[in-house]
Amino acid sequence: MSTLPEDERIDMRWDGWGDPAMAHGLPGGVKLLLTAVLGRSPKPPPAPRLAEVTISTPPLPDADLAALADAVGEAHVDAGHDVRLLHAGGKSTPDLLRRRQAEQVAPGAVVLPGSEDEVAAVLAIAGERGLAVVPFGGGTAVTGGLEPDAGPHRGVVSLDLRRLSGLIAFDDVAQEAAFHAGTTAPAAETALAELGFELGHFPQSFEFATLGGFAAMRSSGQNSAGYGRFDAMVTGLRVVTPTGTLDLGRAPGSAAGPDLVRWFLGSEGTFGVITQVRVRVHPVPEARLFEAWIFSGFVSGADALRRVAQLGTGPTVIRLSDEDETAVSLAQVGNIGKALTKGCSAVVLHEGPAELAKARREATGRVLRGAGGKPAAARLAESWDHGRFRAPYLRDALLAAGVFCETLETATTWSNLHALKAAVTGALAEGLAEERAKNRILCHISHVYPTGASLYFTVIAGLVAEPLEAWRRVKSRVNDAIMAAGGTISHHHGVGADHAPWLEQEIGSAGIRMLRAVQAELDPAGIMNPGALVPRSVR
């Protein structure tokens, strides 16, 4: 079988984040900070190179590969060592730590369908032959949703959607665009920019993630305050399931029964494969007005953001770092370790036609000032913008230096926000203390809604011995704390395999039964992404 076809996209590092050309060492400010916080970290043993890794799970037998090749062409089935490892998981810190092991699991083959019919054919073959199917978009998942978990089946096919890429249809009157699900966010933005439009969805994974992945995971982006989370952008989906294809989203504002589009948003590769995504787009903004604001503390800052969200003054971005995050300038990647200000810093962006953007900025500014905010140098916000996709590269450098770094997130109502923050911080601190790991816990409000907000935590820790097991214990304690404190198990990273054990606490046993019932109907053989989203057994 051949290697993967060429594609304009850049393949991510197999054992780290992003473009290999962007990899870098630790900046001086970060080194100083780490030494101050964690002391000296011993360098971890060198990671194996890709070719050196032993795969403990066998490749698919030739008969399977031949059957799959009949469906998608021989050039689009690959059971090679390197390609299998490139599809062996996502990009959480545990994923990356596992990439450092000598022996690893991987899917039995990687299949690249070139059409919706080929997707359906692959699902049919997998069902007949007893193979699980794990849909693979940009590979940026961070909650274990890409684990090559065969469930009760013989093996795992990684269904890489990169050949299902590109703009299908554009409607400049309705301001809607339909894309193949494997289109990456940058490819979508490039296609739209040529038409004078943009999608405006910028999660941390922007450079590599696909629109189908955004939909499957209910992604939120940095501009979601203005343009809505990805849920709100999606106006239609096509989904190929093992028992039929759905074409959903007939009209805006329908009341024709339950909104089935919203069933597949968050479906995480279970039930079926999202093959097309129709989204609302908007003209490329004429004006982009960055601002930084400083609040005396997180409570007053959060209150200010709440007022903005509830009045709907229209910021595109509004986010607030807590005191600890502000103190290390985490939001300004180029300046990490340099305390640029005291208190809590907020980044605010208004976009749109010039006059409207200005009016929105003024309306937001009145609220922020009224809530005790003080304007700060706009370069703080501009440097956030400049560094917004660089944090995961920094994590790679930290891991290489033996420093554990991970993020997690949740959401709740405004009235419960500080209690939830305290509960998560407490669980992290106690859990890491039990592991005898010095640490620093940073937090920001990443997204706001009229009734509540999300909390995004960044943890650095001196987790040295068995960091995978140690972090599993800490994370489990954090998830329990989130549930006990009324938070959601995920605001935008999703459920995957990692959060599935907590899903029943979130939606109840009847909710789990609903997921299983639809699974049994659309995917009676249970081949779609076993172990992700739907927990294996109901308590």
Add this chain to the structure above:
Amino acid sequence: MSTLPEDERIDMRWDGWGDPAMAHGLPGGVKLLLTAVLGRSPKPPPAPRLAEVTISTPPLPDADLAALADAVGEAHVDAGHDVRLLHAGGKSTPDLLRRRQAEQVAPGAVVLPGSEDEVAAVLAIAGERGLAVVPFGGGTAVTGGLEPDAGPHRGVVSLDLRRLSGLIAFDDVAQEAAFHAGTTAPAAETALAELGFELGHFPQSFEFATLGGFAAMRSSGQNSAGYGRFDAMVTGLRVVTPTGTLDLGRAPGSAAGPDLVRWFLGSEGTFGVITQVRVRVHPVPEARLFEAWIFSGFVSGADALRRVAQLGTGPTVIRLSDEDETAVSLAQVGNIGKALTKGCSAVVLHEGPAELAKARREATGRVLRGAGGKPAAARLAESWDHGRFRAPYLRDALLAAGVFCETLETATTWSNLHALKAAVTGALAEGLAEERAKNRILCHISHVYPTGASLYFTVIAGLVAEPLEAWRRVKSRVNDAIMAAGGTISHHHGVGADHAPWLEQEIGSAGIRMLRAVQAELDPAGIMNPGALVPRSVR
């Protein structure tokens, strides 16, 4: 068994709309208009009085009534003739025409649970004894969702939720309120007003409908441009199903799998009974700025509304009558028949804190003016506001005068709006011509979204002989036309029994199978509202 308990709410006329004290004859302007359009309509035969109607379906046997009384108390089970007829259907024009027949169907008993536990107990008894259950909120349904359809069961229980009424919890920081599902919209607004807040959901059914009904039907209101359709207001639901209770909506902005709240929005009394509704609320607006605008035609007017929706300038209300509706001043109920203007009139309202409402009005005004709109006397908009809940009373007067009057609605993208309008208008005109009925067809854009809008049609027709059968033929043709032209089968009236045969065209056979699968899981005996929403057999 006793009569229904007293309640602060006003019971609607059993054979018409609303408060009997508000009933009126035909205004002079309407009479003149009718004569000009339809000629003289022969008065229909007098309708029977409530006590004179024969109910063709038997009341529930005493053993059933005794079992139900064990669950909810004897005072809250009623199999009396009048009460059964008061729960025999909704308020569509066909419903009201059926109320004029000498023999009618009705549920076998009306049961009024006083707690969520009592709801669960009633469902358990119904399941054991082979009875269907039709949840009943305000009784304002217009698509056949309240038909006393037993399906394969022995009889029908109408589950009237009026005792599950009132505010449960209020959070002024998160701006959220939880209500029992049987709370009427006016009762909810009264409770919120005392706290300085409002929900701001004003559908035509406002005076009688319940929050549970809004959720079950995916209601849209006249202020939905500003505050979102009811879907967008709901942050949580409690639902009692025959096999367990769901408590959904743990946090704003969750990505914990599919949003199950959205499954029960539009569930129409199938799957289970919505018992609590948590909603986003907002402070009572400081300013309410009404405006009327005139456009030279519907195409330029629709284009103006599109620009406003896509820019998000923030109107609370924005609606546009077509030329024919403008010509009869349908939007100004007190002035119907008097042509107040030529072209197309639009009603616009901006609300909020004074400064913000003014800024929003200015931003919208710039767009409307730029699209060719001309400001008109604000009294046009104020008279719309004054008469906004009076149209259904007018329908009663029309029906009493022998004039058929009905409304229907759909939605599509902005790019397909005029084609859909032409298709629906054409199907109505052709269908009514086949019935040899003179008619007048009026239309307005009632709701706008960034990608599209809804079309709301009002039909008056000289349907004299067998109007029920004739309208069934016309409506069937219209529904076929909506599907062929890419519209949705409903923007806000819902599916019910009337639209169920078209649902498979909307969501596909796999979509229907999803509904059936969840139904089989949560309601294995199929007792919940048989015949509504989910079509009986898949083609």
